[in-house]
Amino acid sequence: MEKKPFERPLIKRLNAGMPSKFGMHTHIEALTEIDGLKVEDLVAEHGSPLYVLSERILRKTYRDAYNVFSTRYPRVQFAWSYKTNYLDAVCNVFHQEGAWAEVVSGFEYEKAVRNGVPGSRIIFNGPDKQEEDLKLAIQNGSLIHIDHFDELYLLLELAEKGTGKPKVAIRINMDTGIYPQWDRFGFNYENGEAWEALNRILLSEKMELVGLHTHIGTYILTADAYRIAASKLAILATGIERKYGKVIRYIDIGGGFASKNTLKGAYIPGTDAAPSFEEYADAVSSALIKSDIKPENLPLLVLETGRALVDDAGFLLGTVLANKRLADGRRATIADIGVNLLFTSFWYQHEVLPAQEVSQHTEDTTLYGPLCMNIDVIRDAIDFPLLKKGDHIVIKRIGAYNMTQWLQFITYRPRVVMIDESGKVHVIREREDLEHLIRLERIPAHLKSDDARKK
Amino acid sequence: MIRLKKNIAVSDTGFVFDPSTGESFTVNETGMKIIGYLKEGKSSEEITSLITQEYNIDPLSFEKYSQDFMDMLKQYDMLEYEKEV
Numbered sequence: 001m002e003k004k005p006f007e008r009p010l011i012k013r014l015n016a017g018m019p020s021k022f023g024m025h026t027h028i029e030a031l032t033e034i035d036g037l038k039v040e041d042l043v044a045e046h047g048s049p050l051y052v053l054s055e056r057i058l059r060k061t062y063r064d065a066y067n068v069f070s071t072r073y074p075r076v077q078f079a080w081s082y083k084t085n086y087l088d089a090v091c092n093v094f095h096q097e098g099a100w101a102e103v104v105s106g107f108e109y110e111k112a113v114r115n116g117v118p119g120s121r122i123i124f125n126g127p128d129k130q131e132e133d134l135k136l137a138i139q140n141g142s143l144i145h146i147d148h149f150d151e152l153y154l155l156l157e158l159a160e161k162g163t164g165k166p167k168v169a170i171r172i173n174m175d176t177g178i179y180p181q182w183d184r185f186g187f188n189y190e191n192g193e194a195w196e197a198l199n200r201i202l203l204s205e206k207m208e209l210v211g212l213h214t215h216i217g218t219y220i221l222t223a224d225a226y227r228i229a230a231s232k233l234a235i236l237a238t239g240i241e242r243k244y245g246k247v248i249r250y251i252d253i254g255g256g257f258a259s260k261n262t263l264k265g266a267y268i269p270g271t272d273a274a275p276s277f278e279e280y281a282d283a284v285s286s287a288l289i290k291s292d293i294k295p296e297n298l299p300l301l302v303l304e305t306g307r308a309l310v311d312d313a314g315f316l317l318g319t320v321l322a323n324k325r326l327a328d329g330r331r332a333t334i335a336d337i338g339v340n341l342l343f344t345s346f347w348y349q350h351e352v353l354p355a356q357e358v359s360q361h362t363e364d365t366t367l368y369g370p371l372c373m374n375i376d377v378i379r380d381a382i383d384f385p386l387l388k389k390g391d392h393i394v395i396k397r398i399g400a401y402n403m404t405q406w407l408q409f410i411t412y413r414p415r416v417v418m419i420d421e422s423g424k425v426h427v428i429r430e431r432e433d434l435e436h437l438i439r440l441e442r443i444p445a446h447l448k449s450d451d452a453r454k455k
Numbered sequence: 456m457i458r459l460k461k462n463i464a465v466s467d468t469g470f471v472f473d474p475s476t477g478e479s480f481t482v483n484e485t486g487m488k489i490i491g492y493l494k495e496g497k498s499s500e501e502i503t504s505l506i507t508q509e510y511n512i513d514p515l516s517f518e519k520y521s522q523d524f525m526d527m528l529k530q531y532d533m534l535e536y537e538k539e540v
Contacts, residue, residue, distance in 0.1 A: 006512035009486035009524040011471065011531065014479040325523065329530040361483040386483070388520075 057313035073285035084306030089428035169211030215254025234291030252302035259311035314399025338369030355392035358385035
């Protein structure tokens with residue numbers, strides 16, 4: 001007779017009529033497959049932990065977002081935010097879909113060029129642009145978004161030295177009714193600093209002002225903030241046209257759209273709280289269309305959406321290493337995914353799902369990583385099914401920032417694979433190994449192992 | 456020998472009631488089996504043998520999970536120690 005599957009025994013106190021902090025009980029569905037491929041097979045072949053990206057979801061999310069904006073506004077251009085995920089395979093999916101590149105450092109600029117993005121389709125943002133980076137960007141005709149006066153004057157100097165005529169926009173910070181107001185980037189709208197920068201650029205005639213840019217914040221849960229931002233940029237654009245007869249070619253509304261992840265401390269899950277692309281698009285496009293910009297001069301609308309385009313396409317697969325009890329009897333589960341691989345766990349309550357069928361029984365569990373550090377907590381309180389050592393878990397919506405802000409710590413960073421639209425798995429970043437990690441190290445002669453042993 | 460306190464009531468559907476505290480508990484299938492065997496006065500060796508015959512688990516792995524389960528019963532103050540005569 002075939003034996004029954006074993007589930008570890010569980011006893012749980014009932015609090016009749018009292019919803020727990022997780023709300024009323026909901027059944028946790030296992031996520032056994034990603035794009036038709038079994039999680040178990042992916043881990044068996046590529047190891048655990050494992051980052052998985054779905055090309056299907058990447059493309060679908062991009063097309064959904066593009067369609068939503070382009071059906072509301074006549075001229076729309078996305079620029080892929082490299083810092084969100086600059087793995088070449090991911091960037092190239094978005095470039096194939098038609099996205100430009102939006103970079104914030106010399107390194108990212110080099111990556112975009114290497115990925116074959118024409119210079120004129122690279123937006124160069126950020127407060128740290130080195131002189132050499134700027135020279136290259138000027139020569140390539142890239143769109144330089146000036147962050148501060150030091151950069152503005154450096155560009156003037158380079159232009160005077162004959163490097164070329166920089167194509168520039170200025171980044172503008174402003175009050176859009178949200179907190180915190182990101183006033184550390186760019187020039188302020190309300191106190192007139194933005195106009196000072198614009199006057200300096202336009203009066204110099206050494207630079208070509210092509211756009212206006214803002215990036216109001218991150219994970220913005222109110223679409224109305226974008227309406228305010230777009231309106232203020234439109235007021236500047238009409239002012240520039242009136243004063244200088246100069247038509248602004250594009251308005252870049254930046255990024256900051258929320259993904260469906262749930263922020264820590266939020267009572268409403270991100271799937272319910274985050275505005276849809278439609279809401280953001282309505283806010284931005286209606287503000288521009290209703291503005292005083294002449295219809296024939298409507299600027300290109302540039303979007304630097306990162307998180308909302310890539311988060312859903314990323315999955316992090318892991319394995320349960322151990323179960324234990326904390327001093328008060330609470331369950332603790334240790335998985336092989338540390339906070340170094342899931343940087344976003346510092347601000348998201350990531351959805352963690354079992355990768356195999358489970359019963360309806362759950363326990364209040366703390367999910368730890370393997371790092372031997374007290375801060376290594378993936379979820380500090382999660383109603384979780386009864387997993388055993390060796391069982392697999394899937395963490396959803398991890399495509400944004402985790403593959404750029406990850407840290408190599410005490411072990412190797414794992415493989416990253418992409419499942420293409422036909423279901424074929426491609427390794428897009430190899431697992432690190434010792435050779436890779438020590439390649440940049442140099443040992444002084446007196447510390448080489450033979451000499452060190454003699455001493 | 457460890458055994459379940461006599462006044463602990465167990466239903467067939469997985470509910471456990473402790474009349475001394477008024478608290479109710481829910482147990483899963485394997486938990487209910489173990490509690491049932493404890494009520495019948497079975498030893499830990501006998502329980503291991505019965506569970507491993509019925510379920511797909513080896514004795515060593517089961518010992519790990521049953522120890523954890525017994526710890527929880529202890530935490531909820533449901534066990535008592537019968538003095539050897």
